[in-house]
Amino acid sequence: MPQYQPLTDVLQVLTERLLASENVILSGHRRIGKTQLMQYLEANAPEAFLPTYVIVESADTVDEFYRKLLSHLVDQSFLNRWDALGWQISSRFKTINVQEVGKSVRFGDAKALDYHAEFCRLLEHLEPGRPIVLMLDEFPQALENIRENAGIQHVRKLLTTQRELRQEPRYKGKIRFLYAGSIGLQNVVEGMGFTKHINDLREIKMRPFRRDEARDYLQCLLDKKSLQANDTWLETVMDRIDWLAPFYISLLVDELHASPLAEQHIDEAFQAMIGHRHNFEHWHNRLKPQALTKQEYRFCKTLLSLAADPERLGIDYGEACNLAVQHEVIDKVSRLLNILQHDGYLARDEYNRLRFISPVLRAWWWKEIAN
Structure with missing residues (x-):
């Protein structure tokens, strides 16, 4: 894959909202590039906040959800990124004698950890200033998992505890949340009757490439494969794909092998692309x-x-x-x-x-x- 090309206008709005202490839903159609944008922000964030990407897709209980957040924050690879913050988190966990971090987090006395309560205690221990931005990918899927595994009241519990974390004055300047997923959070929550629990979130919408952006991305992919194409061919490809999301452009280029490229190769690649069931x-x-x-x-x-x-x-x-x-x-x-x-x-x-x-x-x- 070529180097990721962020949607600069969307990235700018997202950064501005986070700098304004807002919590965000990053919405957009499936396979439009939400995950790549979050990972880009993690690697290229301004000094004012500390973003970190966490995928929570497999969480199927409220307890497991907060375990994932805690485990991520106490993971050494995260702590090493931020000297002062890493020291604050490490010192907090030294005081409770955590023996193991991973699938199970255990105290020295082997009692089970209340993950949500300990997450709150960790936030209380941190100094405000440069807040952590937890970018939670596949959050809607976690809600559906919890509903299936534990029941809808547990979904309510997670949504209410998340709202409390966003609204609690003690945590201002310490934590912000960005929610995303391949299915729409608003639709999932509306279907469960819990819309009021997310009405404080600011929505930022992803979009497909504009024509010039798609052309640059397409040319970059072709260059990577050493494939030659004229301007007419590039325009024809974009016309054929029409909905110019990186996912569709990448799939079609994956099926191209001849050079120089001709229109017949577009038809062949298109048929080969839709012939792979796992793609869709x-x-x-x-x-x-x-x-x-x-x-x-x-x-x-x-x-x-x-x-x-x-x-x-x-x-x-x-x-x-x-x-x-x-x-x-x-x-x-x-x-x-x-x-x-x-x-x-x-x-x-x-x-x-x-x-x-x-x-x-x-x-x-x-x-x-x-x-």
Whole structure:
């Protein structure tokens, strides 16, 4: 892969919000580059705060979630990055005689650690000034895991304790949170009836590449593979991909091998790209339980299959509602359409019809799922 090229406007807004002591949701369609942006910020942050990237996807209890945060903060690779902060954290854990940090954190007397309580005590021990920014990737997936494994009240507990940490005056200047994931946090929380627990967060939206950004990224990928292409060919590739996210551009270039490149190679690469089921299967899996009920899944699958039909120009809202009645989910149609739009399947066109955002994803869905 070439060196990551951040979206400078999005990065600037994100940095400004964090400098303003705000807590943030980084939202955007699946595979649009949220993780790469967070990792870039971690490596190129201003002096005013201390960002660190933590993936919490596997957490399936509230206890495990806070264990992950604690384990990350006491990991030596994190402590070594910040001399003063590392000393504060290390001295705190020396006072409680932590014998092991990892899958299990143990006191010297072998009593179980209350991870949430100890996380709060750690924050109390830190000096304000340069706050830690915990960038929590796949946080929505952790919420769904907790709901499935422990029950919805445990999801409420995690959301309320997180809100308390964001709102507690004692922790101002010590901690900030950035939440992201391949599924939309707002949709997940709304589906559980807990929207009020995140209404203090500021949303920052990712976007696909603009035309000039996509061209630069495409050329960088081709140069890395020593492939030659003229300007007309580059324009044709961008027209064919249309939704100019790094993910789709990278997939197509992965399938190119001839040089100099010609238009026939675009067609061949496109067909090869959608022939790899694993490239897109997560879009299908996201709609299966535990995320949706069987009726909701069948509605979404049918709607997407109709929208993928090359003979159709999209799905209007009335048709979507009729389909929802057939699948007995009419009371949930607004939420389900929000999911399909927010998570990178569909968008409304100039005629207010629902159509696939990406021609690539549309072609794959028609080939692998609809038929």
